[in-house]
Structures are given as structure tokens and as C-alpha cells.
Amino acid sequence: VTVKYKTAFRLALRAIGVLIVAQALPSLVTALVTLGLNFNDVVSMASTGGWYLTMAGQAVLTVAVGLYLFFRGNWIVNLAIPSNRPYCHECAYELTGLAAEGICPECGTPYRAEGSSRSLQGNPSLTGGAPPE
């Protein structure tokens, strides 16, 4: 089974999302536990309490970014590999401006379309890979 480049990149973004969440969780738990245990003393904790609040806020934002990459990374994927352009199904080389049928100048794989840009856009093998799951 060949994993198309668009799917592979989507999976890579999900892996980055997991990494970012995993990196932020210790800070988040530490800050929340500390603030929870000293909830009544947060005001009197002065600078220490503020530092833990900042730490918790940054961890929450980091987790949010990680969750976005995990669940909603399609916008970034489409930025990297736009769906409305023809691509070689083998190496993802962009075929815009080339003949509808020919040989990929990047990898030498024959590509074939049915003559119109509309058919190029509708062919998943020429638009960077498998359709979104």
C-alpha cells in the first residue's frame, strides 16, 4: 500500500500535534496542581502565583495548538499541497503549466489527464494523493 504524500503529511502534522500536547501536559498538570493546592493563597503567593498562572496559560495555549494540529490540520496541509493543482502521483511534483499528458520532469513517471484542468482537479492521482479520509 502506497501512502500518498498528502496523507503522509497529514499524519506528520498529527504526530507533531501529539508531540506538542505531550510536551505541554507536564507543565499544565504542575501548574494546575500547584494552583489548586494553594488556591486560597494565590493572592498571597505574589510573584510565585503569577508565575504559575502564566505557566498554566501558556500550557493551555500549547495544548490548544497541539489539538488543532491533530484534529484540524487540513488548512496547513492544503497550504503545503494545494488540492486545486495537478501533481505527479509518484513524486508530488507540481505539473501546472505542463501538457495534460506526458512524463513527469521530476521523476520520469508517465502521467495522463483527460485534457482539461477540470479533469486534473477531479483526479486524486494527480492532485497530490488520496482523498481525505
Next chain:
Amino acid sequence: MPTMSYRAPFRLGLCAIAVWLVACAIPPLILGMTRSVLFGEGQGPPVAWHWSQFFTYVPTWTYVQAVTGVVLFVASTRLTRFILRSAGRERSEVQ
């Protein structure tokens, strides 16, 4: 039949690194810029807000990291071509 092309995986790897750089820079940027707007210098008497206060709560490195990520993402195609060409692995390795 071609066995492998380096360009696409290399470029998408660069894009993934760029996304990681920007994603790690976003939380401190948002938090630090918000704090700089809300609290200003943080110490001493309140003064008129100035853009330089963005650097009070956000390290310069964070800005550099975010800009590097964006530039890397945008220029990934050209950078890939340059790197593979300089390494002699563009097209010549494709059978």
C-alpha cells in the same frame, strides 16, 4: 520505473519542521504580547504603551523562531531544490 524521488518527502519534511517551529512559538507569543498590552513594563509608574514592550515578555528568540518557521514553509520548494541540487541528488538518483 522510478524507484524514488527525494524532492517531495524532503520538502514536506521541511514543511513539518516549519509547522513545528511556528506551533511552538505561538503560545508564548500570544501570552507575552497580551501581557505586554495589559501590563506594559510591569514595574514602575505606568507609561504610554510602546511597541518595544512586546520584547518585555516575549524573548527575541521566539520572534526569530516564528519568522524562521514561516520563511521555511513558504520557501520550502526553492530550498529543497537548492539543497538537493547542491547535494547532487536531484534527478540523478532517480532511475
